[in-house]
Amino acid sequence: xPLPPGMQAEESEEGRILTISVGPQHPGSGHFRLVVRVDxxxxxxxxxDPGYVHRGEEKMCEYRNWIQNIPHLERPMIADxxxxxxxxxxxxxxxxSIEVPERAKYIRxxxxxxxxxxxxxxxxxxxxxxxGHSTMFMWPMGDRxxxxxxxxxxxxxRVTHAYFVPGGVRNDLPDSFKEKAIRQLDYFKHRLDQYxxxxxxxxxxxxxxxxxxxxxxxxxxxxxxxxxxxRASGVEHDIRKVEPYDIYDQLDFKVHVMKTGDSFARTYVxxxxxxxxxxxxxxxxxxxxxxxxxxxLGPNPRGxxxxxxxxxxxxxxxxxxYVVSDGTPKPYRVKLSVPSFRQIAAMPHLLxxxxxxxxxxxxxxxxxxxxxxxx
Amino acid sequence: xxSQGGESEQSPSKDVEREAKAQEPTVEIPPLEKxxxxxxxAKFGDKVKLAYTKPRRIRFDIKPDVVxxxxxxxxxxxxxxxxxxxxxxxxxxxxxxxxxxxxGCCTVPEYRxxxxxxxxxxxxxxxxxxxxxxxxxxxxxxxxxxxxMLGVIFEGHPKLQRxxxxxxxxxxxxxxxxxxxxxx
Numbered sequence: 001x002p003l004p005p006g007m008q009a010e011e012s013e014e015g016r017i018l019t020i021s022v023g024p025q026h027p028g029s030g031h032f033r034l035v036v037r038v039d040x041x042x043x044x045x046x047x048x049d050p051g052y053v054h055r056g057e058e059k060m061c062e063y064r065n066w067i068q069n070i071p072h073l074e075r076p077m078i079a080d081x082x083x084x085x086x087x088x089x090x091x092x093x094x095x096x097s098i099e100v101p102e103r104a105k106y107i108r109x110x111x112x113x114x115x116x117x118x119x120x121x122x123x124x125x126x127x128x129x130x131x132g133h134s135t136m137f138m139w140p141m142g143d144r145x146x147x148x149x150x151x152x153x154x155x156x157x158r159v160t161h162a163y164f165v166p167g168g169v170r171n172d173l174p175d176s177f178k179e180k181a182i183r184q185l186d187y188f189k190h191r192l193d194q195y196x197x198x199x200x201x202x203x204x205x206x207x208x209x210x211x212x213x214x215x216x217x218x219x220x221x222x223x224x225x226x227x228x229x230x231r232a233s234g235v236e237h238d239i240r241k242v243e244p245y246d247i248y249d250q251l252d253f254k255v256h257v258m259k260t261g262d263s264f265a266r267t268y269v270x271x272x273x274x275x276x277x278x279x280x281x282x283x284x285x286x287x288x289x290x291x292x293x294x295x296x297l298g299p300n301p302r303g304x305x306x307x308x309x310x311x312x313x314x315x316x317x318x319x320x321x322y323v324v325s326d327g328t329p330k331p332y333r334v335k336l337s338v339p340s341f342r343q344i345a346a347m348p349h350l351l352x353x354x355x356x357x358x359x360x361x362x363x364x365x366x367x368x369x370x371x372x373x374x375x
Numbered sequence: 376x377x378s379q380g381g382e383s384e385q386s387p388s389k390d391v392e393r394e395a396k397a398q399e400p401t402v403e404i405p406p407l408e409k410x411x412x413x414x415x416x417a418k419f420g421d422k423v424k425l426a427y428t429k430p431r432r433i434r435f436d437i438k439p440d441v442v443x444x445x446x447x448x449x450x451x452x453x454x455x456x457x458x459x460x461x462x463x464x465x466x467x468x469x470x471x472x473x474x475x476x477x478x479g480c481c482t483v484p485e486y487r488x489x490x491x492x493x494x495x496x497x498x499x500x501x502x503x504x505x506x507x508x509x510x511x512x513x514x515x516x517x518x519x520x521x522x523x524m525l526g527v528i529f530e531g532h533p534k535l536q537r538x539x540x541x542x543x544x545x546x547x548x549x550x551x552x553x554x555x556x557x558x559x
Contacts, residue, residue: 048516050539056556058524059549063556221481224458224513230481237457237481243431243488309432309477309490311459322462322477337460337477341520345513374539 015039022359032370034347034363038356046351046359048344050374057375061334066092066301069331071162076338076375078160080119082111083314084372085164088334090245090310091323092166096303098295104168105246106288110181111154111163112312113277113284117188118147119315120270123367127267128199130360131208136199143191146184153177166301168294178285185278192274200268209264213350213362216261223345227317228273228367231257232265239313251283263358263365270315270367300329316340316367340372404428407485411453418448426494434475434492439504442495446476446510454483455491458507461517463525465551470499472551474527476507476514497527506532524550 008019022034033049057076061069073088074081086108093100100108121140128136148158154173155161163170199205215225220233230237238255240248256272258265305327311320317339324333343366350362404412408428415423415435422441426434437445449455457479464473475494480486495504506529507514518529519538526548529535537544547554 056549059554059556221456222458222512224511235481237487309492311490318459318479320459320477322460322475324464333462333464335460335462335464337462337517341516342459342513344516 017044032368032373034351034359036351036356036359041356043351043354043356043359046348048347050341050344050370053371053374055375058334058336061331063330065329066096066166066331067297069334070165071160074160074162076336076372077119077314077369078371079122079369080115080315081160081162082108082115082164083119083312083319084336084338085162086112086245086312086314087310087319087321088323089164089166090312091308091321092301092303094308094310095306095323095325096166096297096301098167098297098301100168100246100295101292102247102289103172103291104293106284107154107169107173107293108164108246109248109251110173110281110284110288111151111161111169112314113280114147114151116315117274117277118144118151119369120274121147123315123364123369124195124199124267124270127364130364131205133199133202133205136195139191139195139198143188146188150177150181150184153180165294167297168292170294172293181281181285185281189275189278192271192278195271200271206264208358208361209267209365210262211260212263212358213266213354213365214260214262215346215350219349220261220346223349224342225317225346225366226339226342227313227315228269229266229343229346229365230317231255232269233261234259239311239318243311245310245312247284250287251280253280253283263361266365266367302327302329311337314339316369316372317342336375338372338375339367340369341375343368344373408433408489411486411491414453415445415448418452419445423493431489432492433489434494436494436496439495439497442493443505443507443510445493446478446507449478449491449493450510453491454486455480455489456511457481458511458513458517459490461514461521463521463527463550465499465525467499467552471496472499472502472525472527473497474502474504474521474525478511502527503530504528505530508532524548526551 010017018038020036022036024031024033035047035049036043037045060072074085077084121144125137125140151161152158155163215233217234220230220235234257236255236257241255253276256269258269303325305325307324309322311318319339320337322335323331326332346366354362412425423435423437426436455478459477459479462475473494473496475492478491497504506518518532521527522529522535523537523540
């Protein structure tokens with residue numbers, strides 16, 4: 001029988017191995033390609049193949065000065081655009097010895113947590129639709145609007161805000177922000193409670209995720225995975241706690257950890273973290289002092305040179321920048337270490353031996369964002 | 376390899392190193408970092424060199440022939456077990472490509488806020504270094520990325536193939552400084 005396009009068959013001693021190209025633009029993988037070899041419906045081998053929307057972020061950084069780098073650097077992760085700019089700004093501030101006003105630190109934390117929720121809702125929606133749970137696609141997509149409205153109110157842009165700059169944030173929050181934020185967050189919290197009923201206690205969802213794709217703590221550490229994936233395997237490692245930046249050390253919040261390390265834990269940890277984000281934002285709104293929100297830099301800011309390695313906890317985990325400066329206004333080298341790229345290493349590890357039908361459940365539970373890995 | 380390693384001992388970019396020195400704190404190294412540095416010095420001697428310590432950051436410059444042993448020591452004896460990133464920087468003026476590993480720690484509570492970096496200075500015309508996959512499995516894809524973006528050969532890597540670039544890419548590695556974007 002002739003095979004459909006994109007498939008190859010080989011005869012081996014064990015039987016007939018089929019090679020299937022899952023993606024790009026496949027219902028199971030989004031715009032990312034996995035080359036999966038299956039024997040029957042058991043995955044023998046899986047090879048991740050990013051590299052579809054490459055645009056050379058790191059090279060582009062070398063052609064632009066610190067400020068010009070802001071708008072294009074958020075493109076790899078448009079759903080969490082504050083999260084990906086945050087460590088870049090921290091690195092520039094370290095290299096240039098730039099002081100950040102106190103109020104800006106609070107605003108940055110607020111926006112970073114709002115963006116974390118925006119990303120997690122988007123990802124949760126996709127996770128739901130790939131498990132065939134279309135309510136779980138529509139609810140988070142709708143509830144995302146609550147937070148996007150808040151972000152729009154503060155930054156003027158709905159998706160890519162270009163809001164963080166070295167030295168603070170672009171502009172102050174509008175007067176009515178606090179009131180509106182508290183109202184939206186209260187409602188959002190109420191919605192999160194409902195998610196538990198429709199999703200996390202749904203027997204179908206539990207069947208497809210519990211015990212599927214188990215990642216042990218040792219493997220998680222050695223593979224270098226990060227964020228909710230690491231915490232779902234029982235490793236309590238959150239950059240906001242272990243290396244607090246800006247004002248995270250003055251806030252009271254919990255790091256959620258689960259022991260099982262399966263796909264369910266990897267989806268439940270981000271869910272619990274959304275409650276913590278609400279908690280963090282409310283604390284910041286209460287404590288926020290008044291004052292300036294930005295240290296004005298010259299038109300071509302430059303530091304004395306040197307290098308900086310800064311990391312933050314973004315929606316998907318530890319996001320780090322290694323920035324080398326030679327004292328000119330343009331960075332000499334910018335290296336992004338993004339969580340999605342680190343999560344790739346866990347894919348073949350988890351998919352080997354799994355059933356093909358479990359592939360979407362495992363793959364999406366890794367909190368993977370294709371465009372970010374392929375920056 | 377050793378002779379190349381000797382060549383590459385020179386500073387990558389004098390400017391950058393001078394600046395890095397300028398950033399060095401003049402105060403004494405805190406006991407936590409001092410402890411790590413002493414352990415490494417006792418084990419490796421002049422094969423490794425402390426580049427700087429900053430708050431929560433340590434960087435060593437090491438020679439490629441001890442890199443696997445160094446990484447294993449770092450993971451097993453000191454506790455830096457969580458690979459974060461592998462980056463490469465091109466310094467054409469000094470004919471050096473620098474490969475820098477950033478390793479975090481998840482298990483030893485006092486080191487969890489620190490990031491340990493170690494850098495290898497490789498000759499630009501023949502950059503070769505052993506792979507660290509046997510020690511940190513997570514560096515596999517980072518090393519593949521550094522291979523295709525800077526042309527660094529990681530010896531012993533099971534699959535040193537193109538990962539992100541187009542299949543028909545026939546130019547020099549794009550993150551080298553002599554590769555320029557069209558129209559700029």
